[in-house]
Amino acid sequence: MTSCLLMPLSLGRTRRNLQQQLNRQPRADFDFDLEPKSRHGLAMTGKSKLPDVFSQHPQVMSGALVFKGTRVPVQTFFDHLDHGGTLEEFLEWYDGVAREQLEAAEGIRATTAA
Numbered sequence: 001m002t003s004c005l006l007m008p009l010s011l012g013r014t015r016r017n018l019q020q021q022l023n024r025q026p027r028a029d030f031d032f033d034l035e036p037k038s039r040h041g042l043a044m045t046g047k048s049k050l051p052d053v054f055s056q057h058p059q060v061m062s063g064a065l066v067f068k069g070t071r072v073p074v075q076t077f078f079d080h081l082d083h084g085g086t087l088e089e090f091l092e093w094y095d096g097v098a099r100e101q102l103e104a105a106e107g108i109r110a111t112t113a114a
Helices: 004-006 009-023 072-080 088-095 098-111
Strands: none
Touching: 009 098, 072 088, 072 098
């Protein structure tokens, strides 16, 4: 108790204000949307809409759409193409991705971009 009496008044107020702030319930002034988004509109909404060459699972690459059997996001392929890359380069750089998968991705991208 004597330590409180020796403490400067402003420090006591600061501690009291901090304690009051800590005891408050958190306010919900904001809202987070944690659903994965796809810039190219290829989020898997129905398995019948996408070929069997893709997969999506919340625990694989944070739910990103990936080439089935790999951890390579489809978005990586689209970014590669957007920056002037070729299908051949992508096949060389990413093991496990098949040409059929890339061709299917190109086809879907062409139909969704139109």
